[in-house]
Amino acid sequence: MSQALALYGYWRSSAAYRVRIALNLKGLAYESRPVHLVRNGGEQHQPDYQALNPQELVPCLVDRGQVFTQSMAIMEYLEETHPLPPLLPADAAGRARVRALTQLLACDVHPLGNLRVLQYLGSTFQADDAMRGEWSRHWISEGFRALETMLAGNVATGRFCHGDEPTLADACLVPQHYNAVRWKLPMGDFPTIGRIVDACQALDAFRQAAPEAQADAPPPG
Numbered sequence: 001m002s003q004a005l006a007l008y009g010y011w012r013s014s015a016a017y018r019v020r021i022a023l024n025l026k027g028l029a030y031e032s033r034p035v036h037l038v039r040n041g042g043e044q045h046q047p048d049y050q051a052l053n054p055q056e057l058v059p060c061l062v063d064r065g066q067v068f069t070q071s072m073a074i075m076e077y078l079e080e081t082h083p084l085p086p087l088l089p090a091d092a093a094g095r096a097r098v099r100a101l102t103q104l105l106a107c108d109v110h111p112l113g114n115l116r117v118l119q120y121l122g123s124t125f126q127a128d129d130a131m132r133g134e135w136s137r138h139w140i141s142e143g144f145r146a147l148e149t150m151l152a153g154n155v156a157t158g159r160f161c162h163g164d165e166p167t168l169a170d171a172c173l174v175p176q177h178y179n180a181v182r183w184k185l186p187m188g189d190f191p192t193i194g195r196i197v198d199a200c201q202a203l204d205a206f207r208q209a210a211p212e213a214q215a216d217a218p219p220p221g
Contacts, residue, residue, distance in 0.1 A: 005030035008052065008060040010037045011214035014110050015071040016059040017175035020214075022075045024205035025166060026082045034216035035060075037115055072106055075168055087168045098162050101150065101169035105176045109143035112136075113179060136183040140176065144190050147173075152192040159199050166200060174200050178211065 007023065007030050009016030023030050035058050036043045043049060044056045053060045053069045061068045061077075068074050079087050088095045111117065113136045121127040121135060151157045161169035177197045180187065187194055200206045211217055 004064055006033055006062040007031070008033045008035050008049070008062070009058045010035055011211045011217040013037065013058050014114075014175040014179060015057070015106070017178070017209060017211060018106070018171045019059045019061065019071050019074050020209035021171040021174065021206055022078055022087060022168065024209050025085065025087060025171070026078055027085075028078070028082060032215060034214075036216065072102065075171065079168070085165070087166070087171070089162060089167065094156065094162060097154075097156060098167045098169045101147065101161055102172045104143060104147055104150075105169075105172040109140055109176055110172075110179075112139040113183075133183050136179070137185045140180045140183065140185050143176070144180065144185075144193060148190045148192055151196065157192070157196075160196055166203070166205075170196065170200050170206075173197065174206055 005023070005028060007016070007019060009019070009032065011034070035049055037058070042056075044053075044058060049060075050056055052062070052067055055069065057069070059069075059071055059074065061074045063077075063081075068077055075087070088098055118127075118132050118136070121132055127135065151161060156162055158164040160166045161173060173193065174197055177187075177193065207213065212220070
């Protein structure tokens with residue numbers, strides 16, 4: 001029997017990664033439906049997937065026939081429909097802070113290193129791998145400098161980005177940290193970020209959502 005929830009994603013997609021974390025933190029079972037973003041020109045451009053998501057992006061969540069796109073909207077939907085355990089604070093100020101942290105990562109940093117942006121840099125501006133790596137490190141570093149200050153300088157920061165339980169901010173941070181490591185960004189200037197990521201990765205919900213743990217991930221080596 002298929003699960004009520006189905007998540008279309010790609011093993012290394014940061015946006016899909018953050019939704020997997022949120023689903024796991026909520027304890028929600030779901031069916032994974034891989035969409036390979038590179039093979040055959042990108043399966044996200046195929047008509048059957050385009051019919052689900054006209055943006056031709058992942059992730060896409062299907063819940064009992066209803067289709068939801070955009071990772072932040074999907075996570076807010078999960079929060080509203082499955083409120084326990086909460087991934088947003090109870091108070092308005094706390095919710096605003098968590099949303100600000102998530103948007104710094106998901107709206108300001110992540111899009112600049114997205115696959116289609118890096119592909120465009122290569123095809124239009126002849127940026128090679130080294131140049132794309134420098135581009136990615138620059139924009140992640142810009143975002144992480146601000147984020148480190150926001151986290152280290154706020155009493156609301158606890159074991160996690162906000163308090164001592166994971167929130168949507170942590171679900172966005174860990175995938176972006178994965179990208180930082182992938183692009184070989186030195187992390188010595190971001191000790192608070194590193195500490196929080198370590199706390200997250202000690203939890204099964206984060207480990208099970210990791211790219212290499214996905215069925216569509218290539219075999220190691």
